[in-house]
Amino acid sequence: MASSADSSSITVCINEALTDDELRSVLAKLESQRDKEVFGLVCKRWLHLQSTERKRLSARAGPHMLRRMADRFSRLHELDLSQSISRSFYPGVIDSDLRVIAHGFKCLRVLNLQNCKGISDSGVLFVGSGLSSLQSLDVSYCRKLTDKGLSAVAEGCSDLRSLYLAGCRFVTDGLLRALSKNCHYLEELGLQGCTNITDSGLTDLVNGCQQIKFLDINKCSNIGDIGVSSVSMACSSSLKTLKLLDCYKIGDESILSLARFCKNLETLVVGGCRDISDASIKLLAISCKSNLKNLRMDWCLNITDSSLSCILAQCRNLEALDIGCCEEVTDAAFHGLNGEENELSLKVLKVSNCPKITVTGIGMLLDKCDSLEYLDVRSCPHITKAGCDEAGLQFSESCKVNFTGSLCEPDVLL
Structure with a gap:
């Protein structure tokens, strides 16, 4: 009886029983950040183990706090x-902060300094x-x-996979x-608004970088057909x-x-490219029909019914x-939709400022979407709300119709 009482009174401290690696295994099984x-x-x-295992952090901090965080x-x-x-x-991070970050966070893989x-x-x-x-930077x-x-980042960070430079107007080839x-x-690579970039720079880029999946050169006004063609040939599969x-x-x-080489293209934005015509868009629709999901071509003034009919008929995953x-x-x-058996996959359609499209066309679309x-x-x-109601158009409860500009636009095509 005495030995039984002695054994029942023995207590074990979890910190003495478990090693750091065992506690890390427990921590790894916690799914929510709150639980961690x-x-x-x-x-x-x-706390020390939880801190050293943390992988992501968002903060607003000066040099002293950054050192403590590191x-x-x-x-x-x-x-x-x-x-x-x-x-x-507010300037946010400044040069002296970057010195602290570079010396204190040696394992860093992703750094966001936007704005x-x-x-x-x-x-x-x-x-x-x-x-x-x-x-990623x-x-x-x-x-x-x-x-x-x-360029110093390019030389020192050879494993760089993502680089976003929108609005960095001093960047050149x-x-x-x-x-x-x-x-x-x-x-x-995001280069939106980097107006000093030229076709020559893009050609040089893809001589060494041939795994590019995402390229944003919106508003790069010095880019022409030579640069885009170089990218499409060099990065055809990616x-x-x-x-x-x-x-x-x-x-x-x-x-x-793009139609010839980039069969895996999923998103294409060519809004404002006014020299594009039906012939090239139709060939693109046929070539990329299985993968194309997002297409923006507002202000492409040469586009007619021929292009849109082909897009709706071919790109069933759009x-x-x-x-x-x-x-x-x-x-x-939209007339060609009447003979189609399969439903469209369209979630977002923007036809603003298209004066020749009427309620009749929207009705034909809704029948297949x-x-x-x-x-x-x-x-x-x-196309007005009253006109749609009069025609008996039935929009699903989840569909937002922007008649006047009062609704927030989805950013999928920005």
């Missing part, structure tokens, strides 16, 4: 220090020299940056040559998203090249389509 935070409240040892979150993989547009008056207007080449040089494991709208600092030379695994908004030098040659301001498109573009979630018919004089 609670894990760290047990004691200092558990000591605590020593194995951090993703750090988001981006600024919202509403705080555009941090206080950083310059001096700070980005630290990123290039100190974060060799970096795979977003410095969109960091307007002080030039080729000097970003020199950076694209540095990426081509050093970053052969690059998959995503390219899935290409954005060319307001690249007014783009014409049929670019689209024909989910979003914008033909706004294509003034030659009429109800006739139950999946529509957003329809933009602003400034279509023959």
Whole structure:
């Protein structure tokens, strides 16, 4: 009896029984971030383990706090220090902060500095020299940056997969040559508004970077058919998203090249490319019919019923389509749907400022499309709410119809 009583009084401290690796295994089984935070409240040892295992962090911090964060979150993989547009008056991260980040977060793979207007080449040089494991960098709208600092990133971060530079207007072809030379695994590149980029730079880029899946050159007004054709040939098997908004030098040659080489293309934005015609769009629809999901071609003024009919007939997996301001498109573009057995997959359709499309055309579309979630018919004089009600058009409860511009637009085609 005595021995039994002695054994029942024995207590075991969990911190003495479990090793650090065993506690990490317990932590790994917790799915929600809240549960992981609670894990760290047990004691200092558990807090230390929880901190060192954390992989993602979003913060607003200066140099002192960044040093404390680096000591605590020593194995951090993703750090988001981006600024919202509403705080555009505040510089956010500055060059001295980047020095702390480069020395303190050696395991960092993803760094988001979007809208941090206080950083310059001096700070980005630290990123290039100190974060060799970096795979993704977003410095969109960091307007002080030039080729000097970003080329240092290309040279020091050879495993870079994603680079976003929207609004970095001082970037030139020199950076694209540095990426081509050093970053052969690059998959995503955002260059929106980098107006100094030319066809020559794109050609140099894809000489070394042939695994690009996403390329955004919206508003790069010096890009023409030569550059796009170079990309389509070099990245034929990988390219899935290409954005060319307001690249007014783009014409049929670019689209024909995409149709010939890029069968896996899923998203194409050519809004504002006014030299594109029916012939190239129809060939693209036929060539990419199995994979094309998003197509924006607003303000392509040469587009007619012929193109739209072909797109609707061929691209059965298309989910979003914008033909706004294509003034030659009429109800006739939808006539071919009557003979189709399969339903359309369209979720977003924008036909704003198409004066020749009427309620009749929208009715034919609805008969073959139950999946529509957003329809933009602003400034279509023959399509009004009263007219749709009078014609007995039945929109699903989940479909938002924008008659006047009062609804928020989905960003799928931006």
